[in-house]
Amino acid sequence: MSATVLDGKRVADALCGDLRARAATCVARGNPPTLAVVLVGDDPASRVYVRNKGRRAAEVGIVTRDHHLPAATTTAELVGLVQQLSDDPAVHGILVQLPLPAGIDSQAILLAIDPAKDVDGFHPDNLGRLMIGRPRFVPCTPAGCMRLLAAADVAIRGRRALVIGRSTIVGKPMAQLLLAADATVICAHSRTMALADEIAAADIVVAAVGRAEFVRGAWIKPGAAVIDVGINRRADGSLCGDVEFAAAAERAAVITPVPGGVGPMTIACLLANVVTAAEQA
Numbered sequence: 026m027s028a029t030v031l032d033g034k035r036v037a038d039a040l041c042g043d044l045r046a047r048a049a050t051c052v053a054r055g056n057p058p059t060l061a062v063v064l065v066g067d068d069p070a071s072r073v074y075v076r077n078k079g080r081r082a083a084e085v086g087i088v089t090r091d092h093h094l095p096a097a098t099t100t101a102e103l104v105g106l107v108q109q110l111s112d113d114p115a116v117h118g119i120l121v122q123l124p125l126p127a128g129i130d131s132q133a134i135l136l137a138i139d140p141a142k143d144v145d146g147f148h149p150d151n152l153g154r155l156m157i158g159r160p161r162f163v164p165c166t167p168a169g170c171m172r173l174l175a176a177a178d179v180a181i182r183g184r185r186a187l188v189i190g191r192s193t194i195v196g197k198p199m200a201q202l203l204l205a206a207d208a209t210v211i212c213a214h215s216r217t218m219a220l221a222d223e224i225a226a227a228d229i230v231v232a233a234v235g236r237a238e239f240v241r242g243a244w245i246k247p248g249a250a251v252i253d254v255g256i257n258r259r260a261d262g263s264l265c266g267d268v269e270f271a272a273a274a275e276r277a278a279v280i281t282p283v284p285g286g287v288g289p290m291t292i293a294c295l296l297a298n299v300v301t302a303a304e305q306a
């Protein structure tokens with residue numbers, strides 16, 4: 026078997042086409058979707074992510090307001106800025122780029138964001154809404170994974186889904202979304218005993234463990250759907266996911282590549298949350 030490779034950029038482009046029309050409607054009503062982006066320090070990867078998000082936002086018709094603060098910024102100073110943005114009716118979404126420099130209380134920053142502007146979906150209010158089945162904003166990477174499964178016509182109801190990873194950014198919300206779609210869900214992690222056996226039994230595998238090629242291709246159930254959230258850099262500088270791609274692609278029915286799979290969907294789903302926030306404002 027040779028898997029169908031899911032083109033995340035193609036699916037993201039289709040979503041952004043829809044968002045462009047919705048953003049134009051907001052603009053016509055005098056309410057242009059606006060995203061405030063806060064970057065603290067000079068982390069090179071964070072700068073790249075922010076630049077990519079800003080470029081994509083402009084293509085959709087979302088206004089971005091960039092706030093670049095020095096690494097020496099205190100928690101109190103950053104909380105103050107976030108509260109100002111939360112109180113600004115012209116701002117619909119707030120994105121504080123993570124990770125923050127050491128010394129800043131990330132949880133305090135997260136709690137300072139108005140949940141109605143938390144387009145990352147990380148605020149406890151939004152995570153709680155997801156838990157009870159009444160989501161406002163879904164974390165962007167899990168939302169993108171679900172859209173990729175839908176684009177590939179992967180059957181979820183009644184299927185056995187394995188989520189490898191337990192973070193509040195990906196693993197836990199991903200499990201909740203799959204449960205809501207009527208999958209039988211197991212949440213595993215790097216310390217799960219007999220993990221290879223769990224993977225071999227799964228119809229859907231979402232790998233978000235953060236270890237290069239941690240999931241061996243030989244473990245994949247023939248015909249499974251594999252969503253690889255990981256992005257890791259090898260010693261030679263090349264990128265790879267959490268799944269051994271070539272070997273997994275010989276067994277899976279569908280699989281996402283790294284790069285070019287989940288990554289573009291994460292950004293597109295962030296922009297979808299911004300447009301939704303503007304529509305609801």
